[in-house]
Amino acid sequence: MxxxxxxxxxxxxxxxxxxxxxxxxxxxxxxxIEPVKAFDTSAFPVHLGAExxxxxxxxxxxxxxxxxxxxxxxxxxxxxxxxxDAGIELDRYDRSRVGVSMGxxxxxxxxxxQYNDIRKSxxxxxxxxxxxxxxxxxxxPSNVAIEFEMHGPCLMIPTACAAGNYAxxxxxxxxxxxxxxxxxAGGADAFSRITYMGFARLGAIAPDRCQPxxxxxxxxxxxxxxxxxxxxxxxxxRRRGAHVYAEVLxxxxxxxxxxxxxxxxxxxxxxxxxxxxxxESGVGIGDVHYISAHGTGTPTNDRVESIAVRRLFGEAxxxxxxxxxxxxxxxxxxxxSAIEAAACALALDTGxxxxxxxxxxxxxxxxxxxxxxxxxxxxxxxxxNNAYAFGGNNAxxxxxxxxx
Amino acid sequence: xxKRILVTGTGVIASIGAGAEEFQNALYAGKCGIGPSTNxxxxxxxxxxxxxxxxxxxxxxxxxIRTLDRSARLLCVATQMALxxxxxxxxPDGELGLVCGTMFGGLHSITSFDWSxxxxxxxxxxxxxxxxxxxxxPAGQAxxxxxxxxxxxxxxxxLASGLYAIHYAAEFLRLGRAEALLAGAxxxxxxxxxxxxxxxxxxxxxxxxKAFGEDRDGTIPGEGSAAWMIETEEHxxxxxxxxxxxICGFGEAHDAHSIRSYHLxxxxxxxxxxxxxRASGISAAQIGLIVASANGSRSGDEMEARALASVFGxxxxxxxxxxxxxxxxxxxxxxxxxxxVTAGMALLRGLAPPTPGAGSVVSGLRLAQEVQPIEGxxxxxxxxxxxxxxxxxxxxxxx
Numbered sequence: 001m002x003x004x005x006x007x008x009x010x011x012x013x014x015x016x017x018x019x020x021x022x023x024x025x026x027x028x029x030x031x032x033i034e035p036v037k038a039f040d041t042s043a044f045p046v047h048l049g050a051e052x053x054x055x056x057x058x059x060x061x062x063x064x065x066x067x068x069x070x071x072x073x074x075x076x077x078x079x080x081x082x083x084x085d086a087g088i089e090l091d092r093y094d095r096s097r098v099g100v101s102m103g104x105x106x107x108x109x110x111x112x113x114q115y116n117d118i119r120k121s122x123x124x125x126x127x128x129x130x131x132x133x134x135x136x137x138x139x140x141p142s143n144v145a146i147e148f149e150m151h152g153p154c155l156m157i158p159t160a161c162a163a164g165n166y167a168x169x170x171x172x173x174x175x176x177x178x179x180x181x182x183x184x185a186g187g188a189d190a191f192s193r194i195t196y197m198g199f200a201r202l203g204a205i206a207p208d209r210c211q212p213x214x215x216x217x218x219x220x221x222x223x224x225x226x227x228x229x230x231x232x233x234x235x236x237x238r239r240r241g242a243h244v245y246a247e248v249l250x251x252x253x254x255x256x257x258x259x260x261x262x263x264x265x266x267x268x269x270x271x272x273x274x275x276x277x278x279x280e281s282g283v284g285i286g287d288v289h290y291i292s293a294h295g296t297g298t299p300t301n302d303r304v305e306s307i308a309v310r311r312l313f314g315e316a317x318x319x320x321x322x323x324x325x326x327x328x329x330x331x332x333x334x335x336x337s338a339i340e341a342a343a344c345a346l347a348l349d350t351g352x353x354x355x356x357x358x359x360x361x362x363x364x365x366x367x368x369x370x371x372x373x374x375x376x377x378x379x380x381x382x383x384x385n386n387a388y389a390f391g392g393n394n395a396x397x398x399x400x401x402x403x404x
Numbered sequence: 405x406x407k408r409i410l411v412t413g414t415g416v417i418a419s420i421g422a423g424a425e426e427f428q429n430a431l432y433a434g435k436c437g438i439g440p441s442t443n444x445x446x447x448x449x450x451x452x453x454x455x456x457x458x459x460x461x462x463x464x465x466x467x468x469i470r471t472l473d474r475s476a477r478l479l480c481v482a483t484q485m486a487l488x489x490x491x492x493x494x495x496p497d498g499e500l501g502l503v504c505g506t507m508f509g510g511l512h513s514i515t516s517f518d519w520s521x522x523x524x525x526x527x528x529x530x531x532x533x534x535x536x537x538x539x540x541x542p543a544g545q546a547x548x549x550x551x552x553x554x555x556x557x558x559x560x561x562x563l564a565s566g567l568y569a570i571h572y573a574a575e576f577l578r579l580g581r582a583e584a585l586l587a588g589a590x591x592x593x594x595x596x597x598x599x600x601x602x603x604x605x606x607x608x609x610x611x612x613x614k615a616f617g618e619d620r621d622g623t624i625p626g627e628g629s630a631a632w633m634i635e636t637e638e639h640x641x642x643x644x645x646x647x648x649x650x651i652c653g654f655g656e657a658h659d660a661h662s663i664r665s666y667h668l669x670x671x672x673x674x675x676x677x678x679x680x681x682r683a684s685g686i687s688a689a690q691i692g693l694i695v696a697s698a699n700g701s702r703s704g705d706e707m708e709a710r711a712l713a714s715v716f717g718x719x720x721x722x723x724x725x726x727x728x729x730x731x732x733x734x735x736x737x738x739x740x741x742x743x744x745v746t747a748g749m750a751l752l753r754g755l756a757p758p759t760p761g762a763g764s765v766v767s768g769l770r771l772a773q774e775v776q777p778i779e780g781x782x783x784x785x786x787x788x789x790x791x792x793x794x795x796x797x798x799x800x801x802x803x
Contacts, residue, residue, distance in 0.1 A: 043526050096657060096675060105538060112515050115596070116522045124449065129603040133664040133791070136507055137539055138560040142791050145658045151672065154658040154793060155568055156560040158509065158539035166557060173575060194518045197526045198534035253581075255501065255547045255556035260535035272499075272553070276581070390535055391544020393556050 001176040005402060006345045007242040008086025008230030010078035010186075013339055014050035014223050014329045018081055023346045025328075027375040029357045032329050033210060033221050038191045046205040050223030050330025051191050062147055069108035069134050070190035072143040074226035074335075079144050079184050086230040086242060088182065090148060099152030099180045100141045101170045103163025103187035104334035105389075107137025107156070109194050140188055144228075152180050160389035161294075161331065163187050164227065164338030165397045169251035171231045181236060186228035187338035195333065196222050202261070204298050210331075212295035212324035212356050213302045213370045215363035220296040223330030227338040229345070244402040245345035249283060249382070252276025256392030263301060263388060267308025273394035274312055274384060281382075281398040285316050289380035290353050292340045293370075294388045295324025296331050305386065306366040321378065323356040323371035337387035341397055344383045348401040351379040408637040409574045410802065412645040413490025415482040415588075416745050418628030418732040419454035423485060428749050430731070432775060436760040437732050438612060438624050443474075444598050451602065452611040453593055454626030454733025465549070473513040473536045475629075476545040479504060479590040482629035483546045486586055490633035490645065493550075501554025501582055502543055505569030505589035507562055507737030509539035512594035542590050554582055563697075563789030564656075565589060566630075566740025567797050571654040573634055583639035588631030589741035597736065601625045604664075606701065606734075613700035613734075615727030616709060616771050618764040623699040626733020630741040632748075649748045652782070652798040653683025659792040666703040672794040673711035677784065680796040681715075684782070688716050691723060691798075692780030693756050695747040696771075697788045698727040699734040708788060709766050724756040724776040725769055731760050740787035744797060747783040751801035754778050 009019040014032025016022045025032075035041070036049035057065035058077040065073055079100075083090070090098065111131055118127050133139070138156040145154045153174055157166040164187030171185030199205050199222055206219035237244055254276065256269035263270070278284070294305055302324075310317050325343055332339055347353045352375050359372040385397040416423065419437025420430035430437070441453035461469055461477035464484060469477060483502060487493045492500065513536035521529045535541060540558040547556050555576060561568040566589035573587035591597075601607050601623070608614070608622035640647055657675035659667035681688055694712065698705045712720055728746045729735075735742055750756050756776040765771045781801040788794045 045527075095660075099658075106514075107539065109514070109518075112518055116515065116519050119519070120522055124599060127599065127603065129605075132600045132603055136560070136562055136791065138507070138562045138565070138793065139663050139791060142562070142658065142663050142793070145660045145792065146663070149660045151657050151660055151675070153656050154561065158558050158560050159556075160538040160540050170572070173579065177575070177579075193521065193526075194514065194537060197521045197529050198517065198531070198537060200526060201529050201531045202534065253501075253555040253557065255544070255553055257547045257551050257553045257556075260541065260544055260548070269553070280581070389540070390538045391540045391556065391558075392547060393540060393544065 003234040004172045004175045004231055004248045005234050005237050006229050006245045007232055007237050008082040009342045010081030010228040011339060011342055012052050012074050012078055013225040014052060019085060026325060026343060026354045027352050029355050029373060030328060039193050044200050046200055046207050048221055049191060050221050052225055068143050070110055071108050071188040072140045075140050075144050075188040076147045078226045078228040082228040082230045093182055095149055096151045097181045098150040099174060100144045100150060100154050100184040101167040102141045103157050103167035104137050104140060105160045105189050106192050106195060108135050109192035110190055111135040113193055144184060159393045160391060161333055161336055162387035162389035162393045162395040163334035164336060164341060165385060165387045165395035168229060168341055168397060172248045175231055175233055183231040184228050185231055187335040188226035189224050189333035189335045191224040206297055209358050210297040210327050211358040212297045212327050213366040214359050215361040217297050217299060217302060219298050221330035223332040225332040225335045225339055227335060227342040229342060246348040246399045247402050249398040249400050250277055250280030251397045252280060254394045258392055261390055263304040267304045267311060269392055269394045270305060270308035270388060271312045273396040277396040277398045283382055283398060285313050287382050288320055288384050289378060290347060290383040291320055291322040292344050292383060292385040293322050293324040294386045295326055297326060303365045306368055309368060317368055321353055321369045321371045323354055325354050327357040337385060341385050344385050344399050347380060348383060348399060352377050353380060407578045409577050409634055409651040410637055410640045410647040411632045411649045411748060412635050412640050412647055413486040413633030414745055415485025416630040417456055417478055417481050418742055419456055419626055420731050431757040434758040434760050444595050449599050449602060452624050454624055455593055456628055471532055472545055473510040475510045475590050475592040476542040478592060478629035479542040479546045479588060480549045482631040483550060483586050483588050486631040486633045487550055492584060492633060499554040500552045500584060501556055502547055502552045502586045503557045503559060503569045503573035504543035505559045505565035505737050505741060507560060507565050507591055508597060510536045510541050511596050513537055515596050561793045562791040563736055564740055564787040564793040564795040565737035567787040567795035570744055570797060574651050577636050584635040586631050587634050589738045590629035591627050591736040591738040593625055593627035598625055608700055612761045613730040614761050614763060615698035615700055615730045615759055616705050616765045616769055618766060620700045620705060623701055623734040626735040628732060628735045628738050628742055630745045647802045649751055650800040650802060652800050653680045655679025655796045657794045661792055663791045666707045666790045668703055668707050670707040670711035673707055673788050674714050676794040676796040677711060677715045680798045684798040686782060690780055690782050691784045692778045693750055693783040694723055694725040695743050695783060695785045696725055696727040697786040699729040704790060708786060709769060713768060720768055721770055723770060724778060725771045726756045727759045727771060743785050743787060747785045747799050751783050751799060
């Protein structure tokens with residue numbers, strides 16, 4: 001089967017847009033967390049969020065931006081960046097062999113919010129028809145396909161906060177089995193009051209900052225954003241003379257089958273996903289040089305993830321740095337693991353791993369090396385990107401430095 | 405990649421019947437599941453629908469379903485039926501997974517949760533209802549219910565979601581990641597989706613679906629869930645499982661044209677069918693049955709008829725076609741799975757089920773109100789959406 005490589009990155013995140021700005025700020029430990037601007041939070045006990053700042057729809061957009069929801073606008077903008085970054089000339093491709101797979105938690109939830117706002121103010125009959133077709137979550141990848149006239153596979157994998165990894169994994173499958181020659185894979189989510197209300201009501205949102213794995217961590221910070229990755233067969237990247245950020249080695253999926261919102265207390269599902277990813281990648285425990293954590297900053301997630309890594313890696317866990325960029329960009333939901341996969345690709349490409357910021361006090365239940373506060377140059381060869389979601393959906397993606 | 409993937413268990417619940425037997429009997433009796441809606445729950449919108457009538461999930465699931473919304477209940481029922489039918493529920497050593505196609509997930513749960521925040525304030529939303537607001541909630545709930553610890557994926561590709569889910573699951577097995585999986589799909593009918601059908605003028609004014617009819621004027625929204633247990637041939641044979649049909653080739657093509665209208669030229673639909681045939685290693689001449697995507701839409705049915713004509717040419721008039729959405733409605737993300745289940749049943753019987761309401765059909769199509777015999781062992785299942793997603797799947801009867 002074909003080897004699969006990442007040759008283009010497009011990002012919109014709470015700390016910046018485009019791979020250069022994103023990476024510069026990420027390794028500098030920049031926080032993108034601020035008071036929420038999308039809606040009034042005065043009725044909430046918490047007020048912080050991680051929004052994409054000053055977003056303007058892509059000037060290259062082929063259709064009027066109002067025809068697309070916010071998550072679609074994100075995805076299309078990031079797709080343009082990724083295609084340009086990879087130097088793809090689409091006219092050279094058979095469009096039926098170019099596809100898009102994406103992940104999301106909420107799709108285009110702003111249309112549900114508008115629906116209810118109009119329903120309250122003017123009644124159901126006043127809801128404008130033209131709003132409705134923009135809502136289904138698969139419209140996001142469809143909008144990307146329309147933008148680039150791509151006629152290949154086009155689907156959304158809405159597996160909540162692990163969705164980005166699922167989508168990249170599926171894109172990897174489509175390439176290595178020879179179904180497509182080029183794949184845009186990633187995730188997108190728009191800041192939503194539905195998500196914010198839910199996490200606030202669960203008491204899961206931190207009041208001040210996001211401190212994954214710290215003893216005094218108080219929760220996660222909801223966010224938004226997107227990352228789109230260009231995936232292609234190694235042979236085609238070679239032929240084009242493209243820059244290769246990283247190689248996709250494999251991935252693993254599992255289900256906790258335990259609870260809709262709480263992770264399995266011993267991390268059983270997380271371990272199965274990581275094990276499957278390593279097995280499929282032909283990688284041993286000792287070969288992993290960095291783990292990009294799901295690391296939301298909630299007391300439970302970070303404890304369980306630490307337990308899972310410790311149980312799987314044993315003593316070797318002491319030698320594997322693990323960090324959570326959610327400390328900086330918040331939890332960007334279905335986009336999170338796609339953005340984290342982009343960060344992993346950049347880590348493999350540059351040799352630097354991003355830090356977990358706001359890390360101050362060691363938690364005895366989280367006994368790993370969390371790359372506290374400062375980025376580190378470790379020249380990783382193989383990294384694991386973890387993502388966990390509501391529904392007990394777990395996904396781990398294994399990437400490697402490209403060495404020819 | 406040459407592994408054969410077989411269907412070893414079936415579960416289905418739709419307006420025309422619950423359980424493979426009841427569904428099949430209704431299908432072959434030409435029953436139509438459309439009636440005045442009862443579950444929409446609003447004075448502002450009412451009308452004909454193909455609901456799962458008098459749905460009482462506890463009949464199958466017993467207790468502990470209070471927090472499950474309608475979509476999760478429907479999926480739990482269908483997957484349970486498929487699990488029991490396959491016999492794999494009695495072999496708990498394996499790690500079964502679930503791939504679920506859906507267009508909206510629990511749309512009513514999502515909207516209601518937000519609505520309670522709008523009306524009562526964010527502090528008063530019910531935290532127990534929050535988990536139902538993620539689109540993968542039905543699949544997550546079914547996994548908890550049936551102890552499915554393997555892969556758990558939710559697939560959304562609009563009206564074609566069901567076929568995409570079958571393909572995703574089959575590929576998972578072909579790649580050696582698992583030996584058996586549940587492939588399913590679900591869609592609930594709720595106020596929000598119902599209103600969408602009406603606002604967008606998709607609904608038939610005469611209250612029925614005239615698939616491929618000269619006088620068709622729209623569709624009728626439906627709902628339901630279906631699931632298959634699928635296994636690698638080796639695994640199925642190893643446990644002497646009863647094998648019904650084989651999942652052969654799949655084809656998919658996006659029109660990249662619009663998110664709200666069928667592409668009348670039918671390029672994507674034709675391409676999807678051709679890919680499915682090629683991936684199955686068969687020619688169009690070997691197809692003995694076409695299970696159509698047709699839902700009564702003026703443009704959608706025209707697009708499909710055009711795609712079929714261009715693939716099958718003059719032989720099209722010889723192949724029996726059935727359009728079962730005329731019976732169970734346009735069940736959105738669940739449609740593809742319901743169509744595939746229909747095709748599987750038809751192959752086993754060697755008979756194409758009738759299409760209710762088929763009157764004056766556009767020329768060149770062999771669509772009938774009566775049961776028709778099938779020649780050959782292959783069936784083609786089409787599933788096309790107005791958002792550009794086109795999928796086609798070939799199934800083969802097991803000897």
